[in-house]
Amino acid sequence: MIAPRQIQTSADVAEHYDELDPFYREIWGEHVHHGLWTKGDETPDQAVETLIAHLADRLAMEPGQHICDVGCGYGATAEWLATHHGVHVTGITLSSAQLRQAEKRETGAPLLRFMRQDWLENKFEDNAFDRIVAIESSEHMSDKQRFFDEAYRTLRPGGRLGIYAWLARDRVHPWEERHLLEPICREGRLPGMGSEADYRDFAARAGFMVDGFEDLSRKVRRTWTLCAGRVARKLATQPQYRRYLLDARSKNRVFALSLLRIWAAYVAGSMRYGLLMASKPADDRA
Numbered sequence: 001m002i003a004p005r006q007i008q009t010s011a012d013v014a015e016h017y018d019e020l021d022p023f024y025r026e027i028w029g030e031h032v033h034h035g036l037w038t039k040g041d042e043t044p045d046q047a048v049e050t051l052i053a054h055l056a057d058r059l060a061m062e063p064g065q066h067i068c069d070v071g072c073g074y075g076a077t078a079e080w081l082a083t084h085h086g087v088h089v090t091g092i093t094l095s096s097a098q099l100r101q102a103e104k105r106e107t108g109a110p111l112l113r114f115m116r117q118d119w120l121e122n123k124f125e126d127n128a129f130d131r132i133v134a135i136e137s138s139e140h141m142s143d144k145q146r147f148f149d150e151a152y153r154t155l156r157p158g159g160r161l162g163i164y165a166w167l168a169r170d171r172v173h174p175w176e177e178r179h180l181l182e183p184i185c186r187e188g189r190l191p192g193m194g195s196e197a198d199y200r201d202f203a204a205r206a207g208f209m210v211d212g213f214e215d216l217s218r219k220v221r222r223t224w225t226l227c228a229g230r231v232a233r234k235l236a237t238q239p240q241y242r243r244y245l246l247d248a249r250s251k252n253r254v255f256a257l258s259l260l261r262i263w264a265a266y267v268a269g270s271m272r273y274g275l276l277m278a279s280k281p282a283d284d285r286a
Ligand SMILES: C[S@@+](CC[C@H](N)C(=O)[O-])C[C@H]1O[C@@H](n2cnc3c(N)ncnc32)[C@H](O)[C@@H]1O
Pocket: 010, 013, 014, 017, 030, 031, 032, 033, 070, 071, 072, 073, 074, 075, 076, 077, 092, 093, 094, 095, 098, 117, 118, 119, 120, 134, 135, 136, 137, 140, 141
């Protein structure tokens, strides 16, 4: 597990997304996650939806099921799933700024419900969900075992979990940790970045059966070339971007540097992007 030199709390994560809210929405859009290029010629908008469609397909979502979207961002994934699969989605986020945007989707959409809540201290009942998805949120959790334990507790027997996660490669070289992965964790408010093996272990210890793992690094990494280009264009044309970057009070401005590190980490193979799928045994009636 790669750990940052400074402790990153849930409050730091919330502040990151609150402070960078306008930039996230302008640069990423409403889906704050990677795109997935399966054919190669998808537009960026198609690629972000392909990532969600891939997850829904792998988890065999069916109309009427109840999904929990852990770390729902602006709620775009929840809305997509409700629209395309007829599922109920409860989305939670730490960020008030994200919640305000997500809640706008609830109007006239009875399948959607959003709340501000820390997954590590969630109040959901045992066996509440048919499926749990976590798209790039587990990285932000300080206690990864608890993240998996809570997923196990709140899934019904036979329920399934799908996690897209930023991962460190197995056997990281000291230079990769020092120049790429540790700073990426610190600058991006990740209390820890696990490897595929770490995630498999956490899942197994929680009681899950691991159904599979897909390494999607090559199919998602174009995201960072696109983001770096968008940031460069904004810096060149919009003074508020330059002001934010030059203002020492901007606590999260260092994330601009992270974009380049993340890009380099993918190119070097230091960072991976994976989908872990796991199931709660159908006979677990505890
Ligand atoms: C990279 S964003 C991904 C957002 C969303 N899944 C998407 O794909 O657009 C990370 C999200 O995880 C949420 N998050 C991080 N730690 C969390 C926690 N402990 N409990 C609930 N949400 C959390 C953040 O609030 C944010 O919404």
